[in-house]
Amino acid sequence: MLRHLFKLIWNKKGTHSLLIIEVWAAFMVLFGVLTLIVFNLRNYLQPIGFQYEQVWNLELSSNQDTTELAPKLQRALQRVRAYPEVITASRMSSNTPFSANQIGNSVTYNKVNVGGDFYYTDTELAKVLDLPLKKGRWYAESDLAGKFIPIVINQAMEDKLFQNESGLNKVIKRDDKTMYKVVGIVDRFKAKGQFMSDTPGLFQILEKNDRWNSNILIKTKPGTDAHFEARLVKDIAMLLPGWGVEVGYLKDSRKNRENLTLVPVLIFLIVSGFLLTNVALGLFGVLNLNIAKRKGEIGLRRAMGATESKVTGQFLGEIWVLATFSLIIGLIFAVQFPLMNVFDLDKEIYIIAILAAVAVIYIIVTICAWFPSKQAATIHPAVALHEE
Amino acid sequence: MIKLQNVEKVYRTSSIETLALNNINIDVKKGEFVSIMGPSGCGKSTLLNIIGLLDAPSKGQIEIDGSPVERYTDKHLAELRNRKLGFIFQSFHLINDLSVIDNVEIPLLYRNTSAKQRRELAQAALEKVGLSNRMKHFPKQLSGGQKQRVAIARAIVGNPEIILADEPTGNLDSAMGNEILGILQKLNSDGATIVMVTHDEAMAKKTDRLIRLFDGTQVS
Numbered sequence: 001m002l003r004h005l006f007k008l009i010w011n012k013k014g015t016h017s018l019l020i021i022e023v024w025a026a027f028m029v030l031f032g033v034l035t036l037i038v039f040n041l042r043n044y045l046q047p048i049g050f051q052y053e054q055v056w057n058l059e060l061s062s063n064q065d066t067t068e069l070a071p072k073l074q075r076a077l078q079r080v081r082a083y084p085e086v087i088t089a090s091r092m093s094s095n096t097p098f099s100a101n102q103i104g105n106s107v108t109y110n111k112v113n114v115g116g117d118f119y120y121t122d123t124e125l126a127k128v129l130d131l132p133l134k135k136g137r138w139y140a141e142s143d144l145a146g147k148f149i150p151i152v153i154n155q156a157m158e159d160k161l162f163q164n165e166s167g168l169n170k171v172i173k174r175d176d177k178t179m180y181k182v183v184g185i186v187d188r189f190k191a192k193g194q195f196m197s198d199t200p201g202l203f204q205i206l207e208k209n210d211r212w213n214s215n216i217l218i219k220t221k222p223g224t225d226a227h228f229e230a231r232l233v234k235d236i237a238m239l240l241p242g243w244g245v246e247v248g249y250l251k252d253s254r255k256n257r258e259n260l261t262l263v264p265v266l267i268f269l270i271v272s273g274f275l276l277t278n279v280a281l282g283l284f285g286v287l288n289l290n291i292a293k294r295k296g297e298i299g300l301r302r303a304m305g306a307t308e309s310k311v312t313g314q315f316l317g318e319i320w321v322l323a324t325f326s327l328i329i330g331l332i333f334a335v336q337f338p339l340m341n342v343f344d345l346d347k348e349i350y351i352i353a354i355l356a357a358v359a360v361i362y363i364i365v366t367i368c369a370w371f372p373s374k375q376a377a378t379i380h381p382a383v384a385l386h387e388e
Numbered sequence: 389m390i391k392l393q394n395v396e397k398v399y400r401t402s403s404i405e406t407l408a409l410n411n412i413n414i415d416v417k418k419g420e421f422v423s424i425m426g427p428s429g430c431g432k433s434t435l436l437n438i439i440g441l442l443d444a445p446s447k448g449q450i451e452i453d454g455s456p457v458e459r460y461t462d463k464h465l466a467e468l469r470n471r472k473l474g475f476i477f478q479s480f481h482l483i484n485d486l487s488v489i490d491n492v493e494i495p496l497l498y499r500n501t502s503a504k505q506r507r508e509l510a511q512a513a514l515e516k517v518g519l520s521n522r523m524k525h526f527p528k529q530l531s532g533g534q535k536q537r538v539a540i541a542r543a544i545v546g547n548p549e550i551i552l553a554d555e556p557t558g559n560l561d562s563a564m565g566n567e568i569l570g571i572l573q574k575l576n577s578d579g580a581t582i583v584m585v586t587h588d589e590a591m592a593k594k595t596d597r598l599i600r601l602f603d604g605t606q607v608s
Binding site for chain 2: 001003004007008011012296297299300301302303304305306307308310380381382385386
């Protein structure tokens, strides 16, 4: 029977070509959207790697002030740490968690070059963000006395840079003048939020006289409220006259950041939803028309021994065969993505998206074909034969 | 072989009730070639549809091969149509998107027959009707007579005991009609029981028995 259906559809390929293209286009759009969804969902299911609930971001900007910035920043940090509401605080570069800022660079080890996010922080960041170390330790100020700049890397960086070796205590190079020593390895640090993929990252110690990195992450005690925030802003503004002082909560930044990821996905979903609805309605219409035009054939098949269920099965089978033609063409395009490693995504993401898109297409065509096929089966054979 | 007792067929709509067949009693013996004649609208095709289990009577009983079929399920009826009956229609009812041989194979699709066996049986049926050289052609490439021969091949491919022909020569010229009748007579002489609806008195006279209908009633 399957062979018969393939033959029937193949012989009518000219008539069905637009339908085949329509299903193919729906598959391609669905594949794209599902890749995006699978990519984000996989990221979402991976832990973020740090705690942010009680963490505030104090953003300082020196504005017109250009004198003694480093000591002023150190004083501000000491002041913040002195509050009883504060558990600890750490200076950090502008690419604080969930911010839109990014600092990227690459490092080399044994001719393997890996790009990643660079975070400039002091010795307290691990405590502020409860960032657990898998290996080694967080850098200390005493490390600055060493020959190499101490850094902590994440697991993704270790995996890519050192592959099967351990990265601990290894010396890596940023450029001819800058050499790092890995003193610790953390598991994950998804600074851009839950939907960020676990990309290579590196934490570098801030020098004492650093004047550029003016964010302070503050871990507050539970229950610390806006009264403290107001006091903090007022005190720091008095300590650093003329400076801009702004406080943000990391949990709010996280929500904003995740919305930025979710909105495009939602837009794509809505657009593809419309497209799929159009395809479904188109298919439904075409099948209804097709069945109306093929009443004689239905009557003939019933006369030749087809049961009602066989007639339903035939029309469902035809649409599956048609969808299979479309999907074969679609798969030729879709498999290029994992094969050619497009967008540097895991092959698994593409494979899941392909399988899900194939399943959705089959489900849609089945739903669309079910009603007309059932209708076809209930046409009385004598009536069907008479109507041609 | 085919027995109809007190068969009545009424078509009902919300406002009209039409009596299409009234008190029909027919007994067709195995190996008989029976023709049904009558003016247009007298119920010939309705009767053939009832004999062919494509339609159910409003009243009365039908027996095929001694078994009453009223309580048969859709599956049983389909199986009976597939195994015992072969249909030939005035308008051929060939599927234009399938080749001649694929059209002939259709009844065998509803049996457990292998693809190879289907092909062999279809080829043999086409040889019987003299169309073995047109197997790969499509219906649109054939003349009316050739189309009807394909339809006959399709009707006999499953080796049914009964062939039901609804005006098989109605769309053909007389020469072609005689040719088709010749094939049917040959099938009858080979053992098939044939019931043929026709308008053509001359054709009907060449069959073993004639049943006449008028206004839904059997007159002879």
